[in-house]
Amino acid sequence: MKNVFAKHQSTNSDQVKSISRFKKKLTADYILSIVNNVLLIVLSLVMLYPIFYIFISSVSNPINFREAINNNKFLIIPQGFTMDYIVDHLKNADIWRAYGNTLLYTLLGTAISLFLSITCAYVLSRRGMKIIKVITVIVVLTMWLKPGMIATYTNIQNLGLMGSMLGILIPFAFSAYNVILLRTYFSTIPTDIDESAQLDGASHFRMLTSIYIPASIPGITTIGLFYAIERWNGYFWAELVLQKDKLYPLQVLVKKLLQRIGDSGNLFEGTVSAYALIIIAIVPIMLIFPFIQKYFKKGVMVGSVK
Amino acid sequence: MDTEVLENQSVVVEDSVVTEQTDAVEKKEKSSKFKAFEEKFKLSMSEFGKGFGRNMKYNWQIYVLFLPALIWMILFVFVPFISNVLMSFQDYSTSKGVFGSPFVGFKNYIDFFTMQYPYSFLSLLGNTLLLNVLVLVIGFPAAILLAIMIYESKSKVVKGIAQTTTFLPFFISAVVVCNMTIEFLKADTGVIVNILSWFGVPRSNLLDNAAAFRWIYALMELWQTVGYNSLIYLAALSAIDTSLYEAASMDGAGKFRQIFHVTLPGIAPTIIITLILKIGKLLSMGYEKVLLLQTAGNKSASEIISTYVYNVSLAPLVGQSNYGMAATIGLFDAVVAIVLVTIVNKIAKKVSDTQLW
Numbered sequence: 129m130k131n132v133f134a135k136h137q138s139t140n141s142d143q144v145k146s147i148s149r150f151k152k153k154l155t156a157d158y159i160l161s162i163v164n165n166v167l168l169i170v171l172s173l174v175m176l177y178p179i180f181y182i183f184i185s186s187v188s189n190p191i192n193f194r195e196a197i198n199n200n201k202f203l204i205i206p207q208g209f210t211m212d213y214i215v216d217h218l219k220n221a222d223i224w225r226a227y228g229n230t231l232l233y234t235l236l237g238t239a240i241s242l243f244l245s246i247t248c249a250y251v252l253s254r255r256g257m258k259i260i261k262v263i264t265v266i267v268v269l270t271m272w273l274k275p276g277m278i279a280t281y282t283n284i285q286n287l288g289l290m291g292s293m294l295g296i297l298i299p300f301a302f303s304a305y306n307v308i309l310l311r312t313y314f315s316t317i318p319t320d321i322d323e324s325a326q327l328d329g330a331s332h333f334r335m336l337t338s339i340y341i342p343a344s345i346p347g348i349t350t351i352g353l354f355y356a357i358e359r360w361n362g363y364f365w366a367e368l369v370l371q372k373d374k375l376y377p378l379q380v381l382v383k384k385l386l387q388r389i390g391d392s393g394n395l396f397e398g399t400v401s402a403y404a405l406i407i408i409a410i411v412p413i414m415l416i417f418p419f420i421q422k423y424f425k426k427g428v429m430v431g432s433v434k
Numbered sequence: 435m436d437t438e439v440l441e442n443q444s445v446v447v448e449d450s451v452v453t454e455q456t457d458a459v460e461k462k463e464k465s466s467k468f469k470a471f472e473e474k475f476k477l478s479m480s481e482f483g484k485g486f487g488r489n490m491k492y493n494w495q496i497y498v499l500f501l502p503a504l505i506w507m508i509l510f511v512f513v514p515f516i517s518n519v520l521m522s523f524q525d526y527s528t529s530k531g532v533f534g535s536p537f538v539g540f541k542n543y544i545d546f547f548t549m550q551y552p553y554s555f556l557s558l559l560g561n562t563l564l565l566n567v568l569v570l571v572i573g574f575p576a577a578i579l580l581a582i583m584i585y586e587s588k589s590k591v592v593k594g595i596a597q598t599t600t601f602l603p604f605f606i607s608a609v610v611v612c613n614m615t616i617e618f619l620k621a622d623t624g625v626i627v628n629i630l631s632w633f634g635v636p637r638s639n640l641l642d643n644a645a646a647f648r649w650i651y652a653l654m655e656l657w658q659t660v661g662y663n664s665l666i667y668l669a670a671l672s673a674i675d676t677s678l679y680e681a682a683s684m685d686g687a688g689k690f691r692q693i694f695h696v697t698l699p700g701i702a703p704t705i706i707i708t709l710i711l712k713i714g715k716l717l718s719m720g721y722e723k724v725l726l727l728q729t730a731g732n733k734s735a736s737e738i739i740s741t742y743v744y745n746v747s748l749a750p751l752v753g754q755s756n757y758g759m760a761a762t763i764g765l766f767d768a769v770v771a772i773v774l775v776t777i778v779n780k781i782a783k784k785v786s787d788t789q790l791w
Contacts, residue, residue: 157689164583165592171580172599175657178614179602181625197623200631248503251496263500270511272772276764277721277740278747278757279518282528283510299510302503332495361607364722368748379609383726386613399623406610413605421601428662429669 179410180204186403187211190396197396213404223408225374226381233293233366233377234359241301241355242348248302249310250336255319271304284369295369296362306351312430313347314340350427353420360413382409515768521761528757535758542762553737559717562738565724566716568652574712576660578705581667582697586689600661612726615654616641642731651727651736666708667701674700706782714775718767739763 181203185193189208196207217223252267254260275283280299289295317340325335341348363379370376376384385405389398517532522542524535547555580600587593603611618626619640627637640646674697682692721740728736737745747760 160689161586161588165587165589168583168587168592168596172595175599175603175661178618178657179606182614194623197625197628200628202629203625244503244506247499251500251503254496257493257496259496266507267503270507272768273511273515274768275511275514275518276761276767277743278760278764279514279521280510281748282521282526282532282757283514283517285528286531287509298506302506302510307503326492331492332499336499357605361605361609363607363609364725379607382613383609386609390616395622399617399620402613402617406614409610410606413607414602417602417605418598421598424601424662425665428665 179414182403182406185400186214186407188400190400193400194396213401214407216401217405217408222373222381223378226376226378229375230360230377230379233297234356236293237297237301237359238352238356240297241303241306242352244302245307245310245351245355246336246341246348248307249314250332250340252307252311253314255322267304267307270302281368290369291371291375293370293375296366300358300362300365301355303355306354309427309430310344310347310351313344317343346423346426347430350423350430353423354427378409382406518761518765521758522765524758526757526761538758542756542758546759546762546766553742557734558737558739558742561735562717562740565648565651565736565738568648569655570712570716572652573656573660573663574709576656577663578667578701580660581664581671582693584664585668585671586693597661600664602661603658604662606658608722608726611654611658612723615650615727619650639731641727642729644732644735647727647732647735651724654723663708666704670701670704671697710775710778710782713778714771716774717770739767 184203184206187209188206189210192208196203248267252260252264284290284295284299289298321339322335325339330338361379363377363383366377367380367383370380382405386402389402389405392398520532521535523537523539524532525538525541526532526535530536549555580596584593584596587596618624621627621637621639624640627635627640631637640650678696678700679692682696687695717739721738721744724736724738724741725744728741743760743763747755747757
């Protein structure tokens with residue numbers, strides 16, 4: 129702050145000097161910000177290239193594709209054009225069934241998760257009851273006392289949930305992290321509303337359904353999306369627990385199909401076919417992505433405040 | 435007017451059993467109508483003391499609301515954790531279950547720490563640590579750098595593009611990301627192999643190369659998570675007081691010095707907390723992606739503690755599954771994670787003012 133006053137009190141030549149110094153800094157900063165923007169654009173292109181590459185390869189003709197690769201070309205357009213491989217996969221009834229499974233598991237799983245999370249978050253956000261502290265400790269404890277892979281597996285076995293979709297829907301439904309996130313959303317509702325509702329004789333059930341849920345739709349959507357993405361992309365336990373081909377979600381099917389394609393001898397055809405399958409697997413996510421992006425950003429920001 | 439409203443109120447109380455929902459808006463309106471009444475009530479309410487909870491009549495509902503989550507936690511966290519502990523002391527077999535399998539004391543633990551074939555404990559530990567440390571060293575500064583770059587950018591278009599493209603890979607499933615990587619690294623058809631051949635690197639299946647495995651994994655993780663990881667720092671950056679920047683530029687600091695003296699100190703608490711959390715996870719590596727990328731060729735580098743658990747128990751391998759050992763390792767994982775985070779937290783407490791708890 130000293131310098132500001134010094135600038136004003138300085139002589140004419142000093143003023144000229146400081147203004148030109150200021151101008152120089154201005155252009156230096158300006159150059160820096162241009163470089164920054166350019167770097168960001170370049171980075172974005174690099175990040176995007178793998179997906180872009182898969183897109184163009186999935187509709188390429190394997191013969192032209194092989195030529196291009198053997199000549200070490202850098203691909204930016206499809207080599208020859210054929211939708212055959214994509215259509216082939218789309219004709220596969222297994223894929224549609226697997227997609228249906230994924231959709232079902234995602235919806236049901238998210239519903240169960242939200243039910244558990246909303247009720248628990250409501251309880252955690254209650255003020256004025258000492259027992260809440262104990263409950264909070266119990267919930268946080270579940271973040272650390274995770275049973276190992278094998279204990280989880282035998283537990284699901286012992287509960288008789290193996291081989292049924294309940295075996296993946298229920299055991300992985302609750303995430304203490306998401307619940308705490310939701311609790312943060314719930315605690316932003318001012319206590320006055322609580323008190324006046326209680327004065328009017330509202331029960332906790334009534335408060336939850338009439339006040340808290342409607343007021344926290346953004347928060348609920350955010351953690352709902354967190355849960356949904358995990359469900360949609362999950363494959364490990366689905367493969368382990370479901371054990372029946374017709375129950376498998378898309379990711380497991382993709383894994384098995386890609387393995388089969390990889391094992392078959394035909395190199396470049398296999399590659400194009402694999403890329404076509406990958407495209408089919410990621411298109412829905414990419415279509416939804418722009419709409420749900422902001423929810424995740426918000427969720428991360430609220431989570432960081434905690 | 436007052437008596438009418440009071441009558442309405444008593445009706446509402448009796449109606450609480452009916453499922454008709456009263457508008458939240460209506461409630462707020464009603465309560466704003468008699469503020470004086472509220473004031474009196476509040477005074478007498480506060481006499482109850484905070485420890486009792488204000489609405490004692492309905493407190494039992496809190497317990498009912500907690501019941502679903504509690505049952506879930508008992509069934510799927512606490513019970514399996516206890517059986518995990520028990521199993522680690524047993525020669526467990528599925529047919530005999532927890533209560534029928536023979537007790538073997540610490541045999542599983544000793545076996546785990548002293549085994550030599552096919553992997554020694556130290557090699558598993560080393561692989562896990564090296565992999566995690568590399569991911570951290572590459573990914574952690576990158577996320578911060580990306581956040582700063584996005585934050586400093588003055589163009590909304592560039593910001594939007596950068597955020598979208600870096601965030602997108604996060605939503606792609608592990609299966610797809612790993613198979614993309616596998617395809618890209620295939621000797622004859624892979625695009626990365628192709629690009630490398632411009633620089634004279636001979637074509638080979640890079641994934642079978644144990645030495646390259648860690649870098650491949652770390653870079654793949656970077657691609658998938660750098661956008662997501664940068665979000666937290668972006669949030670912290672937007673919380674920095676902009677007048678600090680103005681003061682700094684008044685004092686003659688250029689962009690670089692501003693970043694060092696304003697930005698970085700401003701997000702230092704966030705950096706420390708995320709670092710603590712990540713170090714706490716140093717030994718409990720996610721196994722899904724490593725398993726998908728594992729091949730016979732890279733196993734010496736890619737067999738980490740958690741993949742070993744899978745391979746020794748659940749994988750459809752020939753030979754005996756050692757469930758007891760797997761349980762031991764799982765327990766080891768959980769305990770080490772807790773210990774690590776506590777230690778790092780204590781260190782952070784001493785070194786700076788920031789801590790997790």
